[in-house]
Amino acid sequence: MCTQKGPDDHTEELYKRYKKVFENYICKTVLPSLEDKHEEFMLIDLIKRWENHKLMVRWLSRFFHYLDRYFIAKKCFPTLKATGYNCFRDLVYENIKVKAKDAILVLIDKEREGGQIDRALLKNAVDIFVALGEGGSSSIMDLYEKDFEAPMLDDTSSYYSIKASKWIQEDSCPSYMVKAEECLKREKKRVSHYLHSTTEVKLLDKVQHELLTVYTSQLLEKEHTGCHVLLRDDKVEDLSRMYRLFLRVPNGLDPVSSTFKKHVTSEGTLLVKQAEDAVSSKKEEKKDVVGQHEHAFVKKLLDLHDKYLDYVNNCFIDHTLFHKSLKEAFEVFCNKDIAGTSSAEILATFCDDLLKKGGSEKSSSEAIEEMFDKVIKLLAYVNDKDLFAEFCRKKLARRLLFDKSASEDHERAILTKLKQQCGAQFTSKMEGMVTDLTLAKEHQTKFENYFSTNPKAHPRVDLSVTVLTTGFWPSYKSSDLSLPEEMAKCVESFKAYYGSNTKSRKLTWIYSLGSCHLTGKFGPKPIELIVTTYQAALLLLFNNTDSLSYSEIKAQLNLTDDDVARLLHSLSCAKYKILNKEPNNKTISSKDVFEFNSKFTDKMRRIRVPLPPIDEKKKVIEDVDKDRRYAIDASLVRIMKGRKVLGHQQLVMECVEQLGSMFKPDFKVIKKRIEDLISRDYLERDAENPNVYKYLA
Template sequence: MSQSKGKFVIKPPKPRNHMDERAALVIWDLLSTAIGEIHNKNASSLSFEELYRNAYNLVLHKHGDLLYAGVRESVQAHLDEVGEIIATATDDRLLHDLSQQWGDHQVTMQMVRDILMYMDRTYVSFNKKMPVYEMGLVVFRDTVARHDKVKGRLQSLLLQNIADERASRLIDRDLMKTSLSMLSGLGVDGVAVYEEDFENEFLATTRAFYRAESQEFIARNTCPAYMKKAEDRLGEEAARSINYLAAGTEPKLKHIVETELIRNHAKVLVEMENSGCTSMFRDDKIEDLRRMYDLFSRVPVTLDDLRRSMCEYVKATGKALVTDQESAKDPVAFVQGLLSLRGKYDSIVNDAFRGEKRSQKRLKEAFEDFINTDSRCASYLATYIDDLLKSGLRGMAEDQAEAMLEKVIVIFRYLQDKDVFENFYKTHLSKRLLGGRSVSDEMEKNMIVKLKNECGYQFTSKLEGMFTDMKISKDVMEEYRKTGRHTNHGMELVVEMLTTGYWPAQSGPKCRLPKQVLRCCEDFEEFYLKKHTGRKVTWHTSQGNADLKSTFGKNRHDLNVSTQQMCILLLFNSADTLSYADIQEATQIGDPELKRHLISLCTPKFRILRKASKVKGKGISGPGDTFSFNADFTSKLKRVRIPLVSIKDSASGPAASASLPPAVEEDRRHLTEAAVVRIMKARKSLRHNDLVAEVTRQLSSRFVPSPTVIKSRIESLIDREYLERDRNDRRAYNYLA
């Protein structure tokens, strides 16, 4: 490269020309005039690009203070004039004019902000000034909205409009929305204009309004009318919040209205005479109950009053049903009443109370309370299921029968005395199985499955064993028939083999069997014991029945009778007339049962025997009464079943049936002792109260033992040296291995 060429040199930039004060004022005059034109709505003739450049140059040449102060003065001067105009407006024009000026001011300040955008980004930010738009809002707030002659009138007009709307008069909602939006928008610089100038007073007047209105309305109207009014008012306030109130007001307003309309009157509404909850429950007013639940759900604490009312009413209704002497006489009608009551309130909880879990729990508590006041409920439920499985389910579709059994199980869940139920259910089941009276085996087994699901395998093990015995008996009889010996001695013998531990204790009356029947029994016993050595066969004649081919003159009938009736009737093959004493000597049947069976054979409808007695009517006076075979008996039926009359005895009344069966009491003693030993064996040492609590917990699935019963069983175990009292603490026990 030639040395003659010069070197490349970077020269510093030329110094920028500084804008002096006079030039700055000239530019500001141009901007001030433009802002005035904007205020006068003549912005269309302005060049915003030129205005922006002028403002930019002022800030760039360090004249930001001049520009910022000048803009504030211009806005202030304009709004001073606006403030005076608004202050002189009449009340019917105030909201309209203020809203219009507010809209104009927003548009003006947006244009000014666009011109001064550079100042906002640099000068305002660096000097920690308020942005131009927010500054314009503050000036509007202090000069116009809070003008001495505007602020109070504005608040009064807003509140009056709301009062008019609550009185069902039409108002301009758009004007309300604009006015309240203005107050919300003026909340800059940490000042809560909306809250201070409107919301606080609005909430206070709202509270006073609804407090007065609710007290006056509830004093003059029914509970359903009040709830409808409250529902309408809540809807109105919700719409008001949506239409023109600020979003932050909605939860505050909702709380006040719900407190004044619902919470403060919940208890009065529930207990209101002739129209409160009691009336609604009694008259099945589901819609009113649903409305009450929905209203109370807004204030959850008030739902306790509604649930309590339902619980108390169900308890009272249930106790009336339990103590009703008429329903107590008929177990089926009693349980049907329970099911009807349960269905009604289950519907109320599901439909009116929206299936709420806590309401379902209170309903369960109510039923448990009155059902367990009387142990008859357990026996009556077993009787009702017996009726269903004998005839009640006949003709029903499978799903209908399933639904019916499920309803029964719901009542069963409420029982604490499940062992009492088991005792009666087992007795009824044995009669159904032995008498062949069940609707179907499937339904029987379905019921057993449901009970097992509720209480476990141990609860149903004996019941399932009864079904097993019936199947085994069927197989044994098949084998016996194959031998051909079942028709020996001129009769056919059918035997059911029952395992002693599964079936109810067979304590029925014994009787002496006729010789030909006795030979059949001995023949079968010989056959059975050859196949099953080491077993013992006991005959329970009270559980059997027989079919007798009988001739009455020219008429022939097959009589279905009990084993005792068979023994009595067979005596008349050798004599036409027998005395009471002769029959008793021949059959060895005790007095009460013999009289019962003889009366059954002498009833007008089934007069197989004729009675000659000193006692008129059905009664039997004693050994001197005689009985003759009625050869004139006739019936339209070929096969005639002779039912046994029931024994009317004071001991069979409701009061007696309320006590526990002896077998249940005995089982409870054993179960309580077993639980005590099981717990003490695991714990080795335990205090009395803790032991009682644990025993109660373990046995609660079958029954709830009283502390007194538990204490007596503990004393018995101490006497038998299973336990001992702790030497240092007499309230504690030790387990003896």
């Protein structure tokens, strides 16, 4: 039939009859059967007819395989399989697609409401929409997407819109989120059971939009169960669920992180207020009580940071948005002063308490190391890191010089951590101080050995000298104290030793940092007195006389009125009255007369006579301000040297950016430093535009 020539070639007629057979069968058998059935029964019959049709197409296309190989290939007609499928699509599918779609949606909604359905039936029905797209003129998925998926997504939106509007009124925020998460899980499973895989993203987007996006603000701000309440009540599981849900929503985490930031800020600000109130109420009492409140404040701050950092790491899975919110929140209250004391000083005092002997923290080495790590994290939020460094340096100096450091290992450990966090420049001076103390011990050993070879040089007084490098240590007030003969011999003996070991090095004696052990021969019993070098020099004056006037003491010691008054007050008006004063009152005047109190006694055989401390806070702040001016000058010159010409605003912003890691420069100060650099011919203003600067080489 197909290989003959001329009028006997029936190939094309055979191809047409092949198509006619399908059309006749569909019109006479398939369509009448489907028209009588509805909903689930219609789907069952449709699937049965479709399976029969596929079987019929497969066998007939095999019988007439010759047509596919030669005739159809030559004429560019649709293949036998495509022709068979097209017949079903044009005659059955086009008539039945709306009914089939509606029947499927009814079953899906039934399952959403908790009913039992035949999932295999649904899968086979949905597969018809996909299969009939093959061989079409457009994409394979067009029929599925246009005739089934789009209406199904609209139906899903309507279904969850109704549900969400009801749940948002009736349920708490946690209950609503549980339902929303469960719905999303079920819809995802639904895709795997009977929908096409390409539908998953679109379907979940629709559900998320109706359940979460539409009601984001209402859900997060629910009066008694919203995000703020979950944070307040430590509802970790609910917060984790909130993160998982809103992570799916475009920009959905923004309001959550904003609420998180506000909550942490309010918690921290409350701690600051409580600390201020506690310090204010104790202002009239002892200073160490005030210090205890500040110490407790830092511990609460560390606990607060641990708590919310744990939230960020676990509930919010280390998301950068929440790290940023935590940082911004802590920067707000970590830079507030407490009763006039800056956060930098409070943090430095806390570290000092950890590191000194007899501090309030009685912890193991591991616990102290862990505390250091927490303090370093907190330091990252403090703007005035240079002020913290200067206070740390002052306190480190006192610990090292007065042997109050609990452990050299701990000192080096915190310096290492600070170096990693803030850079080598931050800790270089403090590292030099620790090294100085190690070298000083070696010097002391050599000094003692020096006397074994030079016995005549020994001053007959035990002497310990600590040699410090000027650049590393804080600046201290030096005075031309006139030393008594016994002490002067000690100084000369060390000068002789030091001169024999070093060349071209000048020693500057800082007597204010020294201490002495004296034996006071009082009537009742001798008592060992631990005093400062200044106090010792004053007391030794009474070895030669019983009574001295204020003016005589001042002349013999060669000190200022402030220093003399402070010394005499500590020895005659404080707890230990080693000197008697005439007149007997609590104030020191230039007309007072002092005599040795031979009747003084105490239950202890050794006592430390304290000297009223000088508040160094003002000097530290002045030193830091001075260093900041130098840092701003250096930054401005460095920027202009590289850029040559730059506008005022851009220069200021680049300077702030460069110095931001150590402190936050004041714009007014930067402007003053620019004017100063102009006056010193480092910069000049542009002749045409005064807001533009030029660098002068």
